[in-house]
Amino acid sequence: MSEKTLIIIPAYNEENNLPNTITLIKKILPKIDIVIINDGSSDKTAMVVQKPGVTMVNHSVNLGDGAARQTGFKFALMNNYEYAVHLDADGQHDAAYVPVILNELKKGQYDIIIGSRYLSDKRYRIPFLRYVGMKIFSLIATAITRNPITDPTSGFRGINRKAMEFYVKHFYPQSYPDADVIIASHYAGLKIKEIPVSMIERKYGKSLHGGLSPVYYIYKMFLSIFMMVIIYNEGGKNVD
Secondary structure (H helix, E strand, C coil): CCCCEEEEEEECCCCCCHHHHHHHHHHHCCCCEEEEEEECCCCCHHHCCCCCCEEEEEECCCCCHHHHHHHHHHHHHHCCCCEEEECCCCCCECHHHHHHHHHHHCCCCCCEEEEEHHHCCCCCCCCHHHHHHHHHHHHHHHHHHCCCCCCCCCCCEEEEHHHHHHHHHCCCCCCCCCHHHHHHHHHCCCCEEEEECCECCCCCCCCCCCCCHHHHHHHHHHHHHHHHHHHHHHHCCCCC
């Protein structure tokens, strides 16, 4: 499972959650390589990782989750990794599903594997505004890609080198890389599949989607998708 495969973990102020997340991954896949993208944290995130096979890349300022993931993709390409799985630092993504995502990805039929919490038997309580936004963008992504997308906000994804090359050269937003990225990937000819995963309640810190942030998220995602559909419909669907 260590064959040129990289785990990418964007981290912003996750000094309490990050060590356990890494420990769980290493327990399941002890030889896998991990890169932590410390996205301008103001806590001790940059100092908590000291394990073999774990690399820390630091942003001097906070650029956003999407920018951190993109830095991870660039790192993977520069170091000749063929596959990558990115997941959150807060421990909500169950590391037990990393091999499942990789196994599906390495079959070679799909370029992107999305871990969907809504395909599992477990039920999740989500704030109303966030639920509305997720439902809307699930419907939009499904309609455009003609592929069932149940969890467009999932940050638990496996991608191959083809997808990484697209993400570093073309569209990838600095923040909230969700339904818009899925749609852009579809227009680029990348093949996408969702598989069921479960999520775990975070132990420390707060979600970035609290308060009124879902309102901004919905506005931004609508705008991003609208602009992208116009660009791709006018400019064609060429990855190169």
